[in-house]
Amino acid sequence: MKSRIETDGYGRKKVIDACMEPCAIERGMRIIGGKWTGSLIYHLKDGPVRFNDLNRMLGGATKKMIDQRLKELEARGMVLRTVINDRPIAVTYELTELGRSALDILEDLRLWSEKYNIR
Amino acid sequence: MKSRIETDGYGRKKVIDACMEPCAIERGMRIIGGKWTGSLIYHLKDGPVRFNDLNRMLGGATKKMIDQRLKELEARGMVLRTVINDRPIAVTYELTELGRSALDILEDLRLWSEKYNIR
DNA sequence: ATTTCAGGTATACTATTTATACCTAAAGGC
DNA sequence: GCCTTTAGGTATAAATAGTATACCTGAAAT
Structure with missing residues (x-):
């Protein structure tokens, strides 16, 4: 991604190596940067967690959001969903x-966020 | 952010250190992870760039989006806007x-995005 | 009998993003 | 002179994403 602008002999501009549609950074952000996605992944760092526990840990996100994000992450192969019990269903x-x-x-x-007091 | 779940003697669950509202990761993402924000910052890495050049570099984002993101970044002190010429206005x-x-x-x-072929 | 837990889904509403067109002023082509 | 292009945006409407709230099934505890 080294896009730059060049001007031809007539003063017309054109882009070299433009990010035609999402470039690597943008594509990465669409996965990791979705609302609640980063937090969700981070809270799974120490091992398996249950749905409602994730819900409790991420005060502010609704079940629908958590459900949707987890499904996206599962579809991308970043998260694994396991049913450990039905009848009283548990995953x-x-x-x-x-x-x-x-x-x-x-x-x-x-660390960046804490260092610069991002709020 | 070491939130965990504990169960009391009666089987009731409660969260310890829940992310009550956005935690550090979430707050950071709200700045850097907004749509187009990461790409925008990244395209400024080599020095000052003009508005319309940014627009050309980020194929896919509208002027309105770019304008809005730049204003947010400016308000947060991450980006500096300089008028280098009026009459034919240039910033x-x-x-x-x-x-x-x-x-x-x-x-x-x-690098992560390219390594794992995120698309 | 009522509440609590699990893991979600349904509905309605609000906020964000996108697409498209347009604005002012100056310069270049024909 | 007339039309197009450039600069740096703004206005409007439509599409998409996120939020709040209530509800569902089935089992266990109060």
Whole structure:
């Protein structure tokens, strides 16, 4: 992504290497940067967590949001959903290797956010 | 952010250290993770860029979006807006120190996104 | 008998994003 | 002179995303 602008002999501008539609940063953000997605992944870092526990941990997000995000992450192979019991239905969510690979970025974001008092 | 769930003697659950409203990760994402915000910052990494040049570089984002994001970033002190000419009006946008401090995270995100072929 | 837990879904409403057109003023082509 | 292009945006409407609230099934505890 080294896009730049050049001007031809007639003063007309054109872009070299434009981000035609989402570039790598934008594509990454669409996964990790969705509302609540980063927090969700981060809260799964220590192992499997249940749906309602995630709901309790992320004060502010609705069940619908959490459900939707988890489904997106599952579809992308970042999270694994396991039914550990039916009848009284019980499921856990945990990170896959791919999901785990995003943790470093999130940890850096957390440190950055705390260092500069982002609010 | 080490929230966990505990169960009392009666089987009732309660959260310890819940993310009551946005935690550090979530707050950071609200700044850097907004749609187009990451790309915008990243395209400013090599120095001042003009409004319409940013518009051309971020194929896909509308002027309105770019305008809005730049205003948000300016309000947060991450970007500096400079009028370099009026009459034929001309402005440039550049990163402040704070803005620059986010570049490492974005670079890591770009590498992650490319490594795992996020699309 | 009522409440609590699990893991969600349904409905309605609000906020954000997108697409499209337009504005002022100056310069270039024909 | 007339039309197009450039700059840096703004206005309007339509589409998409997120929020609040209530509700569902089935089992166990009060």
